[in-house]
Amino acid sequence: MDRVRPSAPQLAGLEPYDPKYLPARTLLSANENPLDVDARLRGEIMREVGALSFNRYPDPLANDLRDLIAQANGLAREQVLVGNGGDELLFNLALAWGGPGRTMLNLPPTFSVYAANARLTNTAVADVPRLPDFSADEDAVLARVAQGGIDYAVVTSPNNPTGNLAGEAFLERLLDATDALVVVDEAYFEFSGVTMAGALARHRNLCVLRTFSKAYSLAGVRMGYVLASAEVVRELVKVRQPYSVDAVSQAIARVVYANRAAFEAGVARIVSERERLFGGLGKLPGMTVFPSAANYLLVRMDAAAAPAPAPAGDAERAGRAWQWLYGRGVLVRDFSRTPLLEGCLRVSVGTPEENDALLAALRDFALNGE
Ligand SMILES: *Cc1c(COP(=O)(O)O)cnc(C)c1O
Numbered sequence: 001m002d003r004v005r006p007s008a009p010q011l012a013g014l015e016p017y018d019p020k021y022l023p024a025r026t027l028l029s030a031n032e033n034p035l036d037v038d039a040r041l042r043g044e045i046m047r048e049v050g051a052l053s054f055n056r057y058p059d060p061l062a063n064d065l066r067d068l069i070a071q072a073n074g075l076a077r078e079q080v081l082v083g084n085g086g087d088e089l090l091f092n093l094a095l096a097w098g099g100p101g102r103t104m105l106n107l108p109p110t111f112s113v114y115a116a117n118a119r120l121t122n123t124a125v126a127d128v129p130r131l132p133d134f135s136a137d138e139d140a141v142l143a144r145v146a147q148g149g150i151d152y153a154v155v156t157s158p159n160n161p162t163g164n165l166a167g168e169a170f171l172e173r174l175l176d177a178t179d180a181l182v183v184v185d186e187a188y189f190e191f192s193g194v195t196m197a198g199a200l201a202r203h204r205n206l207c208v209l210r211t212f213s214k215a216y217s218l219a220g221v222r223m224g225y226v227l228a229s230a231e232v233v234r235e236l237v238k239v240r241q242p243y244s245v246d247a248v249s250q251a252i253a254r255v256v257y258a259n260r261a262a263f264e265a266g267v268a269r270i271v272s273e274r275e276r277l278f279g280g281l282g283k284l285p286g287m288t289v290f291p292s293a294a295n296y297l298l299v300r301m302d303a304a305a306a307p308a309p310a311p312a313g314d315a316e317r318a319g320r321a322w323q324w325l326y327g328r329g330v331l332v333r334d335f336s337r338t339p340l341l342e343g344c345l346r347v348s349v350g351t352p353e354e355n356d357a358l359l360a361a362l363r364d365f366a367l368n369g370e
Pocket of ligand 1: 084086087088156160185187210212213214219223224
């Protein structure tokens with residue numbers, strides 16, 4: 001045949017997710033941990049992986065890992081599910097709680113994967129845009145929920161890419177106001193130290209999402225998990241690919257999770273570097289930096305406040321700043337064309353040396369790059 005039928009209609013015009021990765025000396029675009037798993041743990045991982053049977057299917061539910069995570073959180077195994085990265089679990093949530101005739105509540109600007117999954121699963125999206133400081137428009141969210149028809153909501157805390165936490169009192173009110181599944185995406189929990197996991201006992205409609213990709217330095221391995229009620233986990237198990245979490249990833253994640261205390265010092269260093277970077281960026285002319293509880297900072301290029309006011313708008317100035325940084329070996333993420341993020345770049349917190357390189361290049365841009 002010299003042609004092929006069109007794919008499913010919801011794919012028309014859909015752009016595949018593009019992390020906009022490019023090779024660079026200083027990688028500050030993907031919120032990864034700048035430090036890889038240390039040599040001691042790598043040794044332990046290699047021994048575990050060396051003892052695996054590659055010819056046998058893995059435990060489909062990764063029960064050993066589930067048990068470790070459940071115990072650490074005071075939950076039962078049935079309240080934990082692991083996935084091939086948090087992203088797979090987000091897709092499973094859309095499969096299980098979305099679908100034709102169903103609606104997801106979204107709080108943009110936020111992680112673009114939620115809306116993409118909704119589209120793939122023919123789920124309608126009810127957007128309640130965030131306020132200018134990127135906090136949730138709490139009254140508008142509660143009003144929308146009161147109208148009914150919301151099947152699931154996703155609230156990111158800290159929000160990506162804006163860095164701010166969702167208020168605990170607001171989340172409690174939301175969980176009480178609706179029987180919709182409320183997903184609290186805590187991909188950056190280890191940096192914020194703030195979690196809704198303690199509310200699981202009170203709310204059967206709560207689902208907390210976590211990942212090994214950020215604090216635990218395993219973005220390359222693909223491992224995420226949810227904490228939820230047993231009935232929520234049961235529904236997710238129905239839609240998941242049985243062997244999506246391979247034996248190698250399970251073994252690596254077991255070692256890392258059992259040794260998670262070894263990551264605390266690195267997380268503390270990243271948090272203190274974040275505050276140093278926040279102070280340094282805040283001093284640069286023509287830029288606004290937003291407070292963050294995660295391992296990244298959102299910076300707005302404010303064309304009007306630039307030393308030599310740029311004739312073009314914020315988005316274009318942000319594009320030039322991105323290019324300037326990239327030309328100096330520093331890769332950051334350009335969000336300047338995302339609605340409500342005009343003029344914004346997101347910079348991940350790296351090692352002190354990487355952060356110094358970013359600060360020096362951005363200072364140079366602020367003073368000489370117009
Ligand atoms: C990174 C991230 C995830 C999950 O990433 P995985 O690498 O798929 O585990 C989920 N939500 C947000 C907001 C993230 O930034």
